[in-house]
Amino acid sequence: MKKRLFFAILLDENLKNQIILYKKEIEKRYKKIPLKEAEEPHITILFLGYIEEEKIKEIIEIGEKIKKEFQPFQLSLKIIEFGPKNPYRLIWLKGEENKTLERLKERLEEELEKKNINFQKENRKIIPHITLFRIKKFSLYKNLLQKRVDISLEVKGFHLMESVLSPYGAKYYPLKEFIL
Numbered sequence: 001m002k003k004r005l006f007f008a009i010l011l012d013e014n015l016k017n018q019i020i021l022y023k024k025e026i027e028k029r030y031k032k033i034p035l036k037e038a039e040e041p042h043i044t045i046l047f048l049g050y051i052e053e054e055k056i057k058e059i060i061e062i063g064e065k066i067k068k069e070f071q072p073f074q075l076s077l078k079i080i081e082f083g084p085k086n087p088y089r090l091i092w093l094k095g096e097e098n099k100t101l102e103r104l105k106e107r108l109e110e111e112l113e114k115k116n117i118n119f120q121k122e123n124r125k126i127i128p129h130i131t132l133f134r135i136k137k138f139s140l141y142k143n144l145l146q147k148r149v150d151i152s153l154e155v156k157g158f159h160l161m162e163s164v165l166s167p168y169g170a171k172y173y174p175l176k177e178f179i180l
Contacts, residue, residue, distance in 0.1 A: 002050040004163040005059070007108060009043040009075075009155050010174065011130070016041060018151070019093065022080060023132055026091060026145065035091070038131040040172045043075070045101065045158055046108050049120035056160075060176050062111040063160055067178040069107060073100040075128055077151040082135075084127065089135060091145060095128035102126055104158070156180055 011019070019041050027035060051059070077095040082088035105126050112119055157179040164171045 001053050003053055003056070004165065005048040005051050005056070005175075006161050006163060007045040007048070007063070007158055008161050008172075009045060009153075009158050011041055011043075011153070015151065015153060019130065019132065022093065022147075022149075025147075026080070026132065029145070034136075036134040036136070036169065038090075038133060039169055041130045041132070042161070042172065043095075043128055043130055045126065046105050047120055047122070048112075048117075051117065051119065055117055056175065058115050058117060059112070059160060062108065062115065062117075063158070063176060063178040066104070066107050066111060067157070067180055070100065070104060070180045072154055072156045072180050073098070075101065075153045075155055077128070077130070077149060077153060080132065080147040080149060081145055083129065090129075090131050091133040091135060093130040093132060093149065093151070097125065098128055101128055101155070 023037065048059070075095055075098055077093050079094050080091065081094060083090050083092045083094060102125060109119075109121060157177055159174045159178070160176045162173045162175055164173065
């Protein structure tokens with residue numbers, strides 16, 4: 001059986017509470033337009049796609065190996081806006097480019113390739129972000145959203161996550177935590 005997997009940074013309770021306040025503000029602004037709230041806010045490092053269950057043990061071993069190469073690091077989140085590009089699909093809390101996060105993604109990809117684990121490789125730089133809402137029809141939004149924020153997040157680890165899709169949206173389940 002296959003599972004839909006990804007590596008992600010989970011958020012602490014303080015940041016989750018701050019995000020709830022931002023979401024309420026956005027809902028108030030666009031109260032006449034349906035917004036699909038994103039489940040369990042997180043920052044995706046690397047989406048793997050559908051992976052055979054028997055490969056999970058190897059993927060965990062890769063995470064254990066890679067975590068030893070990194071120290072805790074800072075991520076900066078700077079703006080709430082529509083993203084990633086027109087036609088927009090999200091309202092997100094977007095961060096600044098981060099070389100350590102990029103290197104973490106690259107190292108995970110390298111080790112997955114060495115182990116011949118077939119995953120959905122993306123040939124683009126990682127844009128650190130937290131999805132706040134998914135949107136269907138951007139044309140309904142008459143005024144663009146741009147709110148400057150200044151959030152510093154200390155990344156002390158990352159998780160291997162499972163994403164289970166349903167008609168009501170995705171549910172996320174942590175499978176393994178890797179502490180830096």
